[in-house]
Amino acid sequence: MATLAASLLALVVPARADWPDRPVRIVVPYGPGGGVDSFARPIAQRLTEQTGQSFVIDNRAGAGGTIGVLNAARAAPDGYTLLAGGVHQPMAEALYPQRGYRIDTDFIPIGITAVVPNVLVVNPSAGLTDLPTLLRRAREKPxxxxxxxxxxxxxxxxxxxxxxxxxxxxxxxxxxRSTAPAMNDLVAGVCPMMFDGMGTSASQLHGGRLRALALTSARRSPLFPEIPTMKEAGGPEMDAGTWYALWAPAGTPPAIVERLRAEVRRAVAAPETARLWAQQGAEPGNVPDDRLDAFMREETARWTGEVKALGLRAE
Known part of the structure; x- marks a missing residue:
């Protein structure tokens, strides 16, 4: 029986030396224009150029990202389906207990592609000129x-x-339903504020359409040194940024995982990627390959604990 199972697995996931010999699908479990999508597309373009095969973005939004992640988890582990995501995936573990997968066991991390601070941004017309003003108004009129x-x-x-x-x-x-409509309404003044990843707020800040009050990180961003941390601005001490990553389904052959990791490292290190990341207030990920599994376990434990402590439930 064990021999038969091994033979069947070999038929399903052959570790081909010529991978990739056909297009590779990258599942983005959110809509176009959001942070995950914005950081996945440049990497997909670089991988296409590096390998000579198309890496195609497949947006599958819904249920806090869990629909798309489950789609990737159920795909054949043959190197032709990848998952793009980020810190959002460990956060979903406690919010969606019936999601049908575990990010730390049903996937193999390929690489951390980018790290961005989260930023409290406001529409300039809201009159929230700085964090103390926001705190005072919120206390006076809860x-x-x-x-x-x-x-x-x-x-x-x-x-x-x-x-x-x-x-x-x-x-x-x-x-x-996604970042793009939320950002549109924020810029239009329909809602006054948002805690956003710098990747989607950077262009709005550069254009003066939004005002940054504070970063939710422990240190200032070298790309936006003028924006104070939350503690420096007069708020609580926070260390909650956003990282983005690529995964492959568990069971993907080690040779393909190794090749993927090398290609992703190369894509992240490319000058064009560095230029795009800087425009979005991002820095390249720097978690080494031998630390990726531990990093995912730690992040999953951290955010599962935070979500449970907050008492949040998926709606």
Whole structure:
């Protein structure tokens, strides 16, 4: 029986030396225009150029990203389906207990592609000129201010709730279906504020359409040195940034995993990638290959604990 099973597995996931010899699908479990999508597409383009095969983005949004992740988890582990995601995936572990997969056991991490600080951004017309002004208004009129996010259970939502817990403020959450419509309404002044990844806010900050009040990280960004940390701005001490990554389904042949990791390292190190990352306020990921599994376990444990402590549930 064991021999038969091994033979069948070999038929399903052959470790071909000529990988890739056909297009590779990268599942993005969120809509176009969000942080995961914005950081996955340049990597897909670089991998296409490096390997001579197409790496195609497949956006499969829904249920806080879990629909797309489950689709990737069920794919054949043959190197032709990858998952693009980030810190959002460990966060989903406690929010969606019936999601049908575990990010730390059903996937193999390929690489951390980018790291960005999260930033509290406001529409300039909201009159929230700095963090003390926001804190004062929220305390004087609890529940009057709102903040938008890309949806319930997303990193924007969870990081905002950590801020509210640590300040004792009451600010109403307005969830959207993805980052793009939330950002559109923020820029239009429909909602006054958002805790966003720098990747999607950077261009709005450069254009003066948004104002940054504070980073939710422990240190300032070398790419935006003028933006204070939350503690420096007069708020609670926070260390909640966003990282982005690629995974392959568990069972992907080691030779393909090794090749993927090398190609992703090369893509991240490319000058064109560095230029794009800098425009989005991002730095390249620097977790070495032999630390990737431990990093994912640690992040999953950390964010599972945070979500449970906040008492958040998927809606």
């Amino acid at each position: 529940g009057e201010l709102t903040y938008c996010s890309s949806g319930n259970g997303t990193s924007q939502h969870i990081i905002a709730e950590i801020f509210l817990r640590d300040t004792g403020l009451k600010i109403v959450h307005v969830p959207y």
